[in-house]
Amino acid sequence: MLFDTHAHLLEATPQEVAALHYPVLNVTTDSSQWSDAVELSKQSPMVACALGLHPWFVCEDSFPALVTLENYLQREKICALGEIGLDFQKQFSANKDLQLEVFESQLQLAQKYLLPVSIHVIKAHNEMLALIKEYPVSGVIHGLGASLPLVKSYIDLGFKVGVNGVVCRENANRYHAMLQNFDLRHFVLETDYPNIALPGQNNVSLNDINRVAETVASLKNSPLEEVLLQTGYNAQQIFRFSQD
Template sequence: MIIDTHCHVYDGEMENAEEIIRQALDNDIHLILNGTDFKSNIEVLKMAEKYDNVHAALGYFYTLVDDITEEDISLLDRQLENENVIAVGEIGLDYYHTKDNRDSQIELFESMLNLAEKHHLPVIVHSRKAMQDTFDVLKGHDVVGSLHCYQGSAEMARQFTDLGFYIGIGGPVTNENNKKTRKVINEIDVSHMLVETDSPYLPPQQKKGEINTPLNIGYVIGKIAEELDMNEDEVIEITTKNARTLFKI
């Protein structure tokens, strides 16, 4: 079994989502589908209820900071009780386009972490140009989880793993100029890593320009194995064990 710990394979993101899920099942690839808003959370739950290889993560993304109401939070609270939900995500902070709404982003992030604590669920965290704030917020909560498509330094990665977090490694690690991520995987132990695709986004270098799918997870695994001078089967075994431990799959 391989576990793609972060992807968006549902109708709102991909035209042939169910076909891709079935292909993944045929290849013994399990998927953690991440919702980001009201509609996608419902779609994720639908897929998780239909397919044995699909697990649901539900959350509200930073892009919703101006729209979220207490009623919306209550809805998500109820949805998290579904037996197919294994995490709160995708949630987090993103200052790439603007930092003007920093306080509102942090407030929404905090509310998502509070729900994770309430339901005793791990979190799947997005952090872009906001690594220090992400760390500072997370260390104030009794949660564990993953840093999806990790973009920070190796030094910061070690701080996250000390909190009990795993580092998500995806397609960008295969890019020739991405020395930063390769440094991360060389300086933290593989016991702290998860593999992911972020499908339909962030295809590996070998599939550049194409729509990404979980079937490309092998390129990520191969690059980790190459960098660490490990057998690919060993990388699969360890990262799958990590995901099963974190998400209780």
């Protein structure tokens, strides 16, 4: 089964969403998107809703937003918390302590409501690993392109790794090594629509998930059907998506 575990569907057209014939986890980045995301999941049977505060947008207003987030978790059908995480790149490091506090609060919510998480992490792996050990949750490390030992650290904690269009680049050496060294049972597929352009394409599309799957099949020397079956099963085990 095809399952796109990470896309920003509020940036897609209504026609693109209506054409979906497989599940997509629609992630959000701040509280201004949550109402629209919940409504989209109600209107679109293939859209699973994830609500979260992305580390790029964490600020003092994030604390009252956490109260709003819990209210949504109590009354709506939410499949995951996402996109959440830590990003300590230079341009985001000034609010490092704030990021840590807000992320920890979201992990606590994930535990309380038994929800998986979709995690963004850049240059903050020591802090991330410490926190997800302290607050054991299930989920996906989105777009992880890291050393093999670091990938194994997340896998050993039960996380899946989200593979997106970066894998289609010839120079994506870490992505390729990761796929060649770990079993398919540790991976899920994602587009990160509309943020990842595939090589040789001017436009991004939700259909890019097909080329991601084909590239994974080539790197694993596996039939495409096997890739879709295993990664789809992995995603379904995490996000428990249903069209009810």
